Amino acid sequence: MSTTPKPDAADGIAPGGATRGSDRPTFWGRLTHAGPYRAVTDFVFASTRRQFILLAALPIVWVLFAHLGPILQMIRVSFLDSYPPAVGYTPQFTLDNWASFFKESIFIKPFFRTLMFSLSLTFATLVLIYPVAYFLARHVKRDNQMLLLLMLLIPFWVGEIVRTYAIMILLGNTGAVNLILKTLGLIDRPIPFMFTGFSLSFGIVYLTSLYMLMPLYSALEKIPPTYTEAAADLGAGAWTRFRRVTLPLSLEGISSGCTLVFLISTGLYATPILLGGPSTTLFSQTIAGFFHVAGDKWPTGAAFSTIMLLTALILSGTFMKLIGSLTRGPQK
Amino acid sequence: MTRNTRILMSIVYWAFVVYLFVPLLLMVLMGFKDSNFIGFPIKSWTLDWYIGVFKDSxxxxxxxxxxxxxxxSTLISLTIGTWISVLLAGRSFFGRIIIFGLTILPAVIPGIISAISFRIFANLLGIQTGMFAIIWAHAVHNVPFVVLVVMARLATLPKSHTEAAMDLGADKIVSFFRVTLPYLKPALIGAGVFCMLLSFDDFVRSFFLGGYKPTLPVLIFSKLRSGMSPEINAIATVVLVMTAVMGIWAERSMRRMGKGT
Known part of the structure; x- marks a missing residue:
């Protein structure tokens, strides 16, 4: 695609709006010579301040209203004693919704289970995906890298529900894994994989692994092979080269990959319903429960969502800071 | 890197490929099973489930x-996202980093919390659950991705291009539409398809903001809750194929962008 303005880019911009070889002005020519357009642009372009205000107005309103608004309203509702407001009743300020989180173990348990699940699965994904990303970035020819990446991206584009369903078929009592084990004579009765912590973890890793691969791959791909070669010339063994050269240089990828996977796995809702069982209830299910029942439970749900959001953001923020300080540390 | 670790890593890589693809392949296969019962082995095959999908009104x-x-929702995201990118790229002003942070915010909020906050906000604004609410939530959720892609592309646009247009008499609006926008085309195609896939496959926002009419993932979900059937496999496979084709097309468009112009 050519990006340089075509020779006739000045069509109609030239005085009179006439173009070479044609007397009819183009759309842009007519537009820029129209009275109202001129009046508006003359006014706007008269000062850079006006231009800036006009350009910035929509983005500022949009991010404040559409991006920040829902979160602020959620936090506000979490302090109200009833919402959506009943007719003729003004909701009062209360801390009860927040307090109820700390009172009941049926709320605290799923909360910590979610954190434990997400943290350990993030770590497991990192350990699993690092060699994959390394192999792809360092041992595959440039031309093939794109092809292999594209191949891995296809399952990634398919949504949460379809991929969760695929896992259900794989791990079910009459699923492929049980069939293979049975044919091999290793088991007599199917192993109940489904609706356990195992099936849920398997599914979550399946959903999130690509979010780990992409940042790791792009970090590893940027490291020049000469760095490790130089280290080898200086007598560093394979392990030392990895620990002193490759790992420190891929920290940025580790940081963004882990943050992505952690935030996504805390926010999954359909997957724990479909793959998990009663002993693996996650906090997203607890939160959603408040919105399926009568409206007066909404504030509690809002408070719990806020607790989850703050915890997730503080944890990932701290983690990124920590990695950031590590990246800067050894170079000094 | 020693030979052994290299072999080990290639095994891990191919194991990962198998891990990613086998569940989906099994799901596709199961859609051809000539029985109402989901499970292996598949003894006889049929196309009826697929025909049924296209016949089911x-x-x-x-x-x-x-x-x-x-x-x-994609058209809204592209418009707003490009507008924000033009504001943020190549310009420094007070509060720029705050606007950038707020722009990225929807991308880092865990799915369920994002859905809940939209549900509460829709209630405040008096928006009924249904199509409009879903479009709005998807549009907001996708803006950060558009901004990241478009800003990366804008950063590579040589200043001389727009300056040349201005020298030739174009004002800023004309130079945006006739120079900047054509330059952004591959980024907009890539980001647009990505947004469409995100919206098409989104479950949690559509589930909490949807009215009586379900979106496709919500329909699959509710069918799944009432029992597995090869019919669901057929629907899911159609979604899979469409998604893959669109994704590959977008990826190619983005790749051309990576190769320069």
Missing amino acids: EVVSVFLYSTVIAVT
């Missing part, structure tokens, strides 16, 4: 409904 109408939502 509910599935077809839900499919169109999801498509309308995906296209509309």
Whole structure:
């Protein structure tokens, strides 16, 4: 695609709006010579301040209203004693919704289970995906890298529900894994994989692994092979080269990959319903429960969502800071 | 890197490829099973489930409904996202970093919390659950991705291009539409398809903001809750194939962008 303005880019911009070889002005020519357009642009372009205000107005309103608004309203509702407001009743300020989180173990348990699940699965994904990303970035020819990446991206584009369903078929009592084990004579009765912590973890890793691969791959791909070669010339063994050269240089990828996977796995809702069982209830299910029942439970749900959001953001923020300080540390 | 670790890593890589693809392949295969019962082994095969999908007027109408939502929300995201990118790229002003942070915010909020906050906000604004609410939530959720892609592309636009247009007499608006926008085309195609896929496959926002009419993932979900059937496999496979084709097309468009112009 050519990006340089075509020779006739000045069509109609030239005085009179006439173009070479044609007397009819183009759309842009007519537009820029129209009275109202001129009046508006003359006014706007008269000062850079006006231009800036006009350009910035929509983005500022949009991010404040559409991006920040829902979160602020959620936090506000979490302090109200009833919402959506009943007719003729003004909701009062209360801390009860927040307090109820700390009172009941049926709320605290799923909360910590979610954190434990997400943290350990993030770590497991990192350990699993690092060699994959390394192999792809360092041992595959440039031309093939794109092809292999594209191949891995296809399952990634398919949504949460379809991929969760695929896992259900794989791990079910009459699923492929049980069939293979049975044919091999290793088991007599199917192993109940489904609706356990195992099936849920398997599914979550399946959903999130690509979010780990992409940042790791792009970090590893940027490291020049000469760095490790130089280290080898200086007598560093394979392990030392990895620990002193490759790992420190891929920290940025580790940081963004882990943050992505952690935030996504805390926010999954359909997957724990479909793959998990009663002993693996996650906090997203607890939160959603408040919105399926009568409206007066909404504030509690809002408070719990806020607790989850703050915890997730503080944890990932701290983690990124920590990695950031590590990246800067050894170079000094 | 020693030979052994290299072999080990290639095994891990191919094991990962198998891990990613086998569940989906099994799901596709199961859609051809000539029985109502989901499970292996598959003894006889049929195309009836696929024919059924295209004959089922509910599935077809839900499919169109999801498509309308995906296209509309994508157009909104692209417009707003490009506007924000033009503001943020190549300009420094007080509060720029704050606007950038707020722009990225929807991308880092865990799915369920994002859905809940939209549900509460929709209630505040008096928006009924249904198509409009879903379009709005998807549009907001997708803006950060558009901004990241478009800003990366804008950063590579040589200043001389727009300056040349201005020298030739174009004002800023004309130079945006005739120089900057054509330059952004591959980024907009890539980001647009990505947004459409995100919207089309989104479950949690569509679930909490949807009215009586389900989107495709919500329909699959509710069918799944009432029992597995090869019919679901057939629907899911159609979604899979469409998604893959669109994804590959977008990826190619983005790749051309990576190769320069």
